[in-house]
Amino acid sequence: MIAPPPSGPVPYAEELALGLLADMLRVRRLEEKSAELYGAGKIRGFLHLYVGEEAVAAGAIRALEPQDNVVATYREHAHALLRGMPMGAIMAEMYGKQEGCSRGRGGSMHLFDASTRLYGGNAIVGGGLPLAAGLALADRLRQRAGRVTACFFGEGAVAEGAFHESMNLAALWRLPVLFCCENNLYAMGTALERSESQTDLCVKAAAFGVHAIKADGMDVVAVHEAAARGRAQVAAGDRPCFIEFLTYRFRAHSMFDPELYRDKAEVAQWKTRGPIHTYSARLKAQGMLTEERFLEIERAAQEEVAQAVAFAEAGTWEPVADLARDLHTPEGQ
Amino acid sequence: MSRISYREALRLALRDALAREPRAFLIGEDVGKYGGTYAVSKGMLDEFGPERVRDTPLSELGFTGIGIGAAIGGMRPIVEIMTVNFSLLALDQIVNTAALYRHMSGGQFSVPLVIRTSSGAGRQLAAQHSHSFEAWFAHVPGIRVVAAASIEDARGMLWPALLDPDPVIVFEYPALFNMEGECPDAVAVDIRSAxxxxxxxxxxxxxxxxxxxxxxxxxxxxxxxxxxxxxxxxxxxxxxxxxxxxxxxxxxxxxxxxxxxxxxxxxxxxxxxxxxxxxxxxxxxxxxxxxxxxxxxxxxxxxxxxxxxxxxxxxxxxxxxxxxxxx
Incomplete structure (x- = not known):
């Protein structure tokens, strides 16, 4: 059974309330354009879209502070964008241009940005979890109080040894990690109940002695509240926190996925819980959003996408002579 | 010049590294209370404390990845993987994260990590504890792989490895641990040359x-x-x-x-x-x-x-x- 659509008043002042909407719309339009450009052959390789899951990145990232670290997965365009990476740098990266955030070395799955403390973009499921714990350990040892490392991963990662080892070590050493599990119910095509003996992921997290919070990942308010609470607990220096965001991806796992493993009816039902239209309706119902304002936000997102595409189109290819550049750190750096 | 064992040379190198580089810390299985599987880190828990001589659970993938993250976060971790046999459990983090990270991020992040591990056969430890997998690591661009075959190298390789801004794997050899020889007091080993x-x-x-x-x-x-x-x-x-x-x-x-x-x-x-x-x-x-x-x-x-x-x-x-x- 799928829960009813998120409802109720949005408890935020206009700036945050509309900011969350704008964040989700920017991500949605970026992802839709990426799919289109994939079809046109401008973007190649693997492309994993976040359509349907926007509330998770939008709500969670607005709960973080600028000094925090973010570790993400191969479905990370939203996290990069909402942490502050220019959309053009993301698009140029997907084009493989050297103006891309990773000079075209990484593509869609490997967005990195030192300036916003985004540590990838990791295409090994669960691969980012030990890394996140290590960043947090460095912060502890360097006595950088007040910095939290937010680590995003899918529920598929929960089956990996890396999840169990990292949760145990982070809890054992009380490392400031906010584990953000984006549970979209399918690890590629394998449903959670077909891969886990215990499908309540908070029960697993609690077994490590970690605070565990479950939140409706289709409701940006619920996400933001949970993330803010989780971050505060972690920052208080107590121990790591695990949040399970129950969400759903509306599109295929990647551009190669024929979606044989789920019914169209299920997808349609989840779309009634779509994070953007349900949230817009709530804002309108409480008089915080007019149709005119909505269209303004929509136009701004589309304009940003158009500029990102233009930036990527105008980008240049890294010279082949630079192939081995950055294999090792240059002397004196 | 003094006469020491290969084991003592490793111990001196490690102690020296922890004393000279405040960002360095040793992390691995039984490096602290137990004193190190081969007694290389004996006494160091008392000298440097549990934050810098950090015992881990049996989680090779986890603590190697934590070392990588800590390196990216500004520390100079020395990860001890007890033997190369167990490094297979950490291979994903070494290959898919440590080795690739700088190149894949377009040069934004370096991984100044040292991994120490022991390799080789010759002590009747049977099939699962006698592997030599140096070549597997040497196959991968982005990491430097060095092998300490002499007392001088056992004494002098760790420091330049620690100064290297990129991942270095130092292989040590239990078959040589009791070998004795003369060791210069000041050792500067060039880890770029045969x-x-x-x-x-x-x-x-x-x-x-x-x-x-x-x-x-x-x-x-x-x-x-x-x-x-x-x-x-x-x-x-x-x-x-x-x-x-x-x-x-x-x-x-x-x-x-x-x-x-x-x-x-x-x-x-x-x-x-x-x-x-x-x-x-x-x-x-x-x-x-x-x-x-x-x-x-x-x-x-x-x-x-x-x-x-x-x-x-x-x-x-x-x-x-x-x-x-x-x-």
């Missing part, structure tokens, strides 16, 4: 790691037979010091590669390929290999001895090259 351990004119014996003493012993035997062998310790397994390799072979015109790992797809194959590519017309004979037999390393001593490179096999291979197939 080293000639014995000068010779007629054949190059090229090796690394625990096979070095056996190879030097073989060179002594050959000398008694009137064959003047050069011994080259590769020391850096990635990137290979090709210039030193080719210089030695061009001088002696013959090469035997001694490698404790298996022959198929091993490091010896790579070394031979470099020789063929770079010094084919300088050779007087086809290069030869002395590797481990292609079986899991057995427990029984006579079988284990038979499976590994030994001085006798090295001597025989060198004799064939110098005196011809009929010798």
């Amino acid at each position: 080293k000639v351990r014995r000068e010779g004119a007629q054949v190059s014996l090229i090796t690394y790691g625990a096979s070095l003493p056996k190879t030097l012993e073989a060179a002594e035997q050959l000398a008694r037979e009137g064959i003047d062998a050069e011994v080259l310790d590769l020391r850096v397994l990635r990137p290979l010091d090709e210039a030193a390799l080719l210089a030695s072979v061009r001088k002696t015109r013959r090469a035997v590669v001694i490698d404790e790992s298996w022959r198929s797809g091993g490091l010896a194959a790579e070394v031979m390929a470099r020789i063929i590519e770079g010094a084919f017309y300088d050779l007087d004979a086809p290069p030869a290999r002395v590797c481990s037999e292609e079986v899991p390393v057995p427990y029984a001593k006579h079988l284990e001895d038979a499976a590994l490179p030994q001085a006798g096999k090295i001597v025989a291979a060198a004799e064939r090259l110098v005196r011809g197939a009929g010798a």
Whole structure:
């Protein structure tokens, strides 16, 4: 059974309330354009879209502070964008241009940005979890109080040894990690109940002695509240926190996925819980959003996408002579 | 100059590193309370405290990844993976994160990580504890792989590895731990170069790691037979010091590669390929290999001895090259 659509008043002042909407719309339009450009052959390789899951990145990232670290997965365009990476740098990266955030070395799955403390973009499921714990350990040892490392991963990662080892070590050493599990119910095509003996992921997290919070990942308010609470607990220096965001991806796992493993009816039902239209309706119902304002936000997102595409189109290819550049750190750096 | 064991040399190097570099910390299984599996870090928990000598659970993937994250976060971790046998559990983090991170991020992040691990057979520890997987790591661009085959290297390799801004894997050899020798008080080891351990004119014996003493012993035997062998310790397994390799072979015109790992797809194959590519017309004979037999390393001593490179096999291979197939 799928829960009813998120409802109720949005408890935020206009700036945050509309900011969350704008964040989700920017991500949605970026992802839709990426799919289109994939079809046109401008973007190649693997492309994993976040359509349907926007509330998770939008709500969670607005709960973080600028000094925090973010570790993400191969479905990370939203996290990069909402942490502050220019959309053009993301698009140029997907084009493989050297103006891309990773000079075209990484593509869609490997967005990195030192300036916003985004540590990838990791295409090994669960691969980012030990890394996140290590960043947090460095912060502890360097006595950088007040910095939290937010680590995003899918529920598929929960089956990996890396999840169990990292949760145990982070809890054992009380490392400031906010584990953000984006549970979209399918690890590629394998449903959670077909891969886990215990499908309540908070029960697993609690077994490590970690605070565990479950939140409706289709409701940006619920996400933001949970993330803010989780971050505060972690920052208080107590121990790591695990949040399970129950969400759903509306599109295929990647551009190669024929979606044989789920019914169209299920997808349609989840779309009634779509994070953007349900949230817009709530804002309108409480008089915080007019149709005119909505269209303004929509136009701004589309304009940003158009500029990102233009930036990527105008980008240049890294010279082949630079192939081995950055294999090792240059002397004196 | 003082006489110390290889184990003591490793211990001095580690203590020195922790004392000199405040960002350095040791992390691994039983490095603290237990004193280190091979007693290399004995006493260091008391001296440096539990934050800098950090015992871990049996989570090779987890604590290696944590070392990588801590390195990216500004520390200089020394990750001790008890033996190379267990490094397989951490291989994903080493290969998919540490080695790729800088290049894949367009040069935004370096990973100044040192991994220490022990390798090799020869102590009747049977198949699962006798592996030599140096070549697997040496296969991967983005990491530097070094092998400490001498007391001087055991004493002097860790510090330059710690100064390296990129991941370095230092291989240590339990078969050599009780070896004693003279060690200079101030050791500056160049972890970018191979080293000639014995000068010779007629054949190059090229090796690394625990096979070095056996190879030097073989060179002594050959000398008694009137064959003047050069011994080259590769020391850096990635990137290979090709210039030193080719210089030695061009001088002696013959090469035997001694490698404790298996022959198929091993490091010896790579070394031979470099020789063929770079010094084919300088050779007087086809290069030869002395590797481990292609079986899991057995427990029984006579079988284990038979499976590994030994001085006798090295001597025989060198004799064939110098005196011809009929010798």
